[in-house]
Structures are given as C-alpha cells and as structure tokens.
Amino acid sequence: MTTAMSLKSFALSLGAEVLENEPMSKHTTFKIGGPADIFITPRDEQSMLSLCSFCGGEKIPLFVIGNGSNLLVSDKGIRGAVIKSGNFGAVTVEGETITAPAGAHLKAVCEAARENGLTGLEFAYGIPGTVGGAVFMNAGAYGGEMKDVVNSTRHFGGGIAGGFSAEELCFGYRKSAYTGTNLAITSVKFALKHGDKAAIAEKMRDLLDRRRTKQPLDLPSAGSVFKRPVGYYAGTLIENCGLKGERVGGAMVSTKHAGFIVNMGGATCNDVLELVEKIKKEVLKQTGVTLECEIKMFGET
Numbered sequence: 101m102t103t104a105m106s107l108k109s110f111a112l113s114l115g116a117e118v119l120e121n122e123p124m125s126k127h128t129t130f131k132i133g134g135p136a137d138i139f140i141t142p143r144d145e146q147s148m149l150s151l152c153s154f155c156g157g158e159k160i161p162l163f164v165i166g167n168g169s170n171l172l173v174s175d176k177g178i179r180g181a182v183i184k185s186g187n188f189g190a191v192t193v194e195g196e197t198i199t200a201p202a203g204a205h206l207k208a209v210c211e212a213a214r215e216n217g218l219t220g221l222e223f224a225y226g227i228p229g230t231v232g233g234a235v236f237m238n239a240g241a242y243g244g245e246m247k248d249v250v251n252s253t254r255h256f257g258g259g260i261a262g263g264f265s266a267e268e269l270c271f272g273y274r275k276s277a278y279t280g281t282n283l284a285i286t287s288v289k290f291a292l293k294h295g296d297k298a299a300i301a302e303k304m305r306d307l308l309d310r311r312r313t314k315q316p317l318d319l320p321s322a323g324s325v326f327k328r329p330v331g332y333y334a335g336t337l338i339e340n341c342g343l344k345g346e347r348v349g350g351a352m353v354s355t356k357h358a359g360f361i362v363n364m365g366g367a368t369c370n371d372v373l374e375l376v377e378k379i380k381k382e383v384l385k386q387t388g389v390t391l392e393c394e395i396k397m398f399g400e401t
C-alpha cells in the first residue's frame with residue numbers, strides 16, 4: 101500500500117496521468133479485464149524510464165502495454181502497475197529509415213511510409229497495435245512480419261538504457277528477444293526501400309479491404325486467439341470442427357472468422373478461457389492438432 105502511494109506521488113511529480121483501480125476493460129480491444137492497482141500514462145520518454153526504474157527499485161510488479169490489442173486481462177485485474185507506452189515524439193523519416201516511438205500506432209508509421217514512397221510495411225496496415233507491441237510480438241500478416249522491416253530498437257530495463265540490432269532481436273513466430281523479459285521498448289527503427297507510391301497505397305487499401313471482409317472488426321476482440329499450427333490454419337480447423345458461433349457467456353467464436361473470439365457484450369475473462377479450453381479440446385479430439393494461444397494473458401488468476 102505504501103509503495104503504491106509513493107509510486108502515485110512519484111508519477112504525479114513527473115506530470116504523468118495516474119488512475120487507481122482502473123478497469124483494464126477500458127484499455128483492451130477485447131473490452132475485458134478487472135482493475136489495475138495503478139495505471140500510469142507517462143508524459144514523455146524520460147518519465148517512462150524513471151517510472152520503470154522506480155518500480156524496479158521498489159519491487160512493484162510492472163506491466164508495459166501498448167494498445168492492448170493482444171491482451172486478455174483477468175477479471176480480478178492486475179496487482180501492480182500498468183504503464184501505457186506513450187506516443188512520445190514524432191515519427192521521423194530519413195531516406196529509407198523510419199524512426200518511431202514505441203507508443204506510436206502502427207497505422208501512423210504505415211502512413212508515413214506510404215506518404216514517403218517507402219515499401220515494406222504494407223502488410224502491417226490494419227494491425228491495431230503500437231510499434232512496441234508489434235515488435236514484442238513480431239506481428240505479421242499477409243506474408244510479412246516485423247522481422248522483415250525492423251532495423252533496431254531502443255529499450256530500458258534494470259536501470260539501464262540499451263537496444264537490440266535486428267539480429268539480436270531473435271525474431272520468431274509471434275515472439276522476439278523481448279518475450280519473457282521486463283524490458284520496456286522505447287523506440288524502433290525500420291529499414292524500408294524506395295518504391296512506387298501508388299502501388300504502396302493500393303496494396304494497403306487492398307489488405308485493409310481483405311481484413312474488413314474476413315474479420316469481425318465490428319466486435320471487440322484481441323485478433324487471432326491461437327497461433328497458426330504447422331501445416332494448418334487455426335480458423336479453418338475450428339470452423340471444420342463445427343465451432344463457429346459456439347458460446348460461453350458473452351464470449352463467442354466469431355461466425356465471420358472462427359480464429360477470433362468476440363465479446364458479444366459483458367464477456368468475462370473466465371468466459372473466454374472456458375471457451376478457449378472447449379475449442380482446444382474439440383479440435384484435439386477431432387483433428388489431433390494441439391492449439392496454442394497467441395493472445396497474452398495478464399493479471400491475477
């Protein structure tokens with residue numbers, strides 16, 4: 101309690117926005133999640149670094165989030181501090197390099213690439229995350245992934261500022277060198293190539309259209325729930341098992357894309373977890389394939 105109070109005072113002294121017992125349902129695209137003890141939006145990068153240091157020093161559990169578009173937060177919420185990665189500073193373009201703060205939305209970076217006739221990021225247009233979240237997850241779609249375009253990163257952790265080169269990022273399927281660490285990504289450099297402006301714009305439009313046609317973008321979700329099992333598509337397996345429209349409480353397997361679970365209104369984390377177990381069990385029984393979750397689970401269980 102005392103440490104939470106002192107974190108609050110410290111954060112306020114840095115000009116950060118501080119919310120106590122803040123429902124995480126307000127900060128996740130799933131619109132699910134109980135209260136975080138303390139939810140902080142720092143004002144600038146320096147404040148974010150100071151807050152991470154403070155939490156480290158005081159042993160306060162710390163969770164850095166971006167847009168919350170890949171998160172399932174428990175109904176009991178998060179014990180500790182949540183820091184929302186801020187959109188500090190501008191997205192800058194220099195030759196074929198774009199530098200973006202971790203809190204910048206991927207859309208803004210894709211648009212900067214498009215406006216400057218830089219190709220490589222078209223695949224990411226429409227992924228509803230921040231740059232930091234996308235690098236953490238090695239987000240990918242339509243044959244592209246962050247691994248193909250990230251040149252280097254800057255981060256902070258354990259009281260030290262540092263960074264990773266593309267090689268050090270050790271990107272894998274929906275994972276990076278940041279997976280399992282407590283490092284806060286602060287900025288990312290992308291290496292792109294000059295291309296045809298009209299063709300880049302057309303490709304982005306086309307990929308966004310495909311998303312709108314195939315994905316349930318009108319309902320809250322966290323995107324694809326499961327990783328793609330080798331040799332299969334999770335959505336197709338789930339659909340072929342007759343699970344489209346399967347429901348637990350407010351959580352439902354999307355009738356538009358079976359790889360998505362959507363919040364039909366008032367879904368709890370427990371509803372989603374129960375539905376996930378049902379899907380895994382049925383898919384294993386009918387196909388022999390074990391599904392693994394792609395979405396990240398945060399909070400007290």
Ligand SMILES: Cc1cc2nc3c(=O)[nH]c(=O)nc-3n(C[C@H](O)[C@H](O)[C@H](O)COP(=O)(O)OP(=O)(O)OC[C@H]3O[C@@H](n4cnc5c(N)ncnc54)[C@H](O)[C@@H]3O)c2cc1C
Pocket residue numbers: 129163164165166167168169170171185202203226227228229230231232233234235236237238239240241278283284285286315317321322323324396
């Ligand atoms: C409708 C929809 C469609 C989607 N389509 C795709 C898709 O095509 N491809 C795809 O890969 N994903 C997709 N997703 C999932 C999601 O958008 C991506 O994983 C995205 O990259 C997550 O970014 P975020 O900022 O929302 O991260 P969050 O969900 O906030 O966090 C995800 C992880 O990254 C960590 N993290 C976030 N920011 C930082 C930081 N600054 N420093 C350190 N760690 C950080 C968090 O701790 C967490 O572990 C989709 C989601 C939705 C809702």
